[in-house]
Amino acid sequence: MQQDFSFYFPTRVRFGAGVLNQLPGELRDLGAGRAFLLSDAGLVKVGLVERIEALVRGAGVEVRTFSDIATNPTAATVDRALEAARAFRPEAVVAVGGGSPTDVGKVVAFLLTNPGSLAEYQWEGRKIGIAPVPLIAVSTTSGTGSEVTRTAVILDRNTKKGIVSDHLFPRTALVDPALTLSLPPKLTAATGLDVLSHALEAYVGKGIHPLTETWALRAVELVMTALPKAYADGRDLGARVDMALASSMAGVAMDQSGLGIIHSMASPLSGLFGVHHGLANAVLLAAGMRFNLPAVPERHRLLARAMGVDVAGLGPAESSEAIIRRIDDLVSRLGIDTNLAQFGIKEADLEPMGREAAAMFLIRNNPRPAGGEECAAVFRSLWRRVP
Ligand SMILES: [Fe+2]
Structure with missing residues (x-):
């Protein structure tokens, strides 16, 4: 056991059944007028994405959604999501899902403000130097824990490659156990x-x-x-x-x-x-x-x-x-x-x-x-x- 250690954890965790409804307040706190929403097809199908879009619009925030994210997301997925995000110029990124949308959300959020490509940053590569667009992570599975971590993992030519940076911690994690009730x-x-x-x-x-x-x-x-x-x-x-x-x-x-x-x-x-x-x-x-x-x-x-x-x-x-x-x-x-x-x-x-x-x-x-x-x-x- 290490007796000398460091511990840094800047993410605000809002925990409890129903905390999803605090999303509009979180966006208002950020002063965000445009939110880029990342999710997956499964969550579109069960109506959660639509519900969240309505919540965000209800707060007077413009929203654009990218939901083409499969399990074990790839560099190509990141490229497509990033292109859509760049065209929209969001002031906040909202990732809704398990680890896949959250990790893509982390990467999109930092590539919106930092130069270079994803590959340059993977596997202990280039350091993230500029604060990303603030990320709100809404977790819908009790699994990866990506909503509270400084890590993003993206598949590159069949190899999973991580990026680790204090800049990758989400600004806020909304951990709402009610969202996991329908998990099969x-x-x-x-x-x-x-x-x-x-x-x-x-x-x-x-x-x-x-x-x-x-x-x-x-x-x-x-x-x-x-x-x-x-x-x-x-x-x-x-x-x-x-x-x-x-x-x-x-x-x-x-x-x-x-x-x-x-x-x-x-x-x-x-x-x-x-x-x-x-x-x-x-x-x-x-x-x-x-x-x-x-x-x-x-x-x-x-x-x-x-x-x-x-x-x-x-x-x-x-x-x-x-x-x-x-x-x-x-x-x-x-x-x-x-x-x-x-x-x-x-x-x-x-x-x-x-x-x-x-x-x-x-x-x-x-x-x-x-x-x-x-x-x-x-x-x-x-x-x-x-x-
Ligand atoms: Fe894991």
Whole structure:
């Protein structure tokens, strides 16, 4: 655990069922006359985008919407969104959705004010020097936590590439659990297990410190109880509130303290095989923790307590196994199939995927060194020939 640390978090979080209605007030505070709205086709279909457009117009703010954003957004998506935004000259950007619209929103907001192209800024490239157009993030899933992070991830030629900058923190995050009530069970499971992977990776990682430790463990505790309830009954508002809270807490913890092998390995799954980000992490969760837990025996006790696992009197190997069994049990109760072959992955793909995972910058925070061979071995443990 790092006792010397820094913590910077400038985003105003407005949390609670119904906080979406505070969007007009937020735009007024910014003095914005024109708002550029980013979302996706699914949210257009359920009528949420139309509802938000009406809210914004009701505040006397002109709005233009770009909703052509798919899961794992690409550089081409950013280019199209940016072109539409430039023509409109917005004074605020409003991103509505999960990680995909939020990350595109972050990138569009900074490219509106900064020179150069997206590629120049990715993977520890050029620094963002000029404050972006203010971004309001409305989160509609309890998953990525992108509404509270300084990170944006965009797919570039099948590789997920991040940009990290204090300028990417949204001005405001509207976290309204009521917006997640209609999330279908499959998406509830995948996004919810993404939250768990953020909390677990942050907690066992090298960058954990006393502030993020508290949030990561509390997020684990919330997910373990609330996620099965939200999966079984999507209309359970109490469970949705707890999941939204867990998502924000785990989001801050992972953004401030880092991720590790699970997210590094999820990257080629999404980049090469189009697997949804949350699902990729859900599939890798138990195997990644099986790799990591032996390296951090001093963290087993608090982690087990947060997960509701009794490890009293157990040695490190046994407590690792007890924690992993609990994760495995949750993942299978949520209907997640962990066989990588289901995504069309062939045995010969596992080694190159391992090399790609090991090249991710996230893996530097992993508590146990993981090169290409180690990552490929973890992939192999999840691959079974489909009969
Ligand atoms: Fe994630």
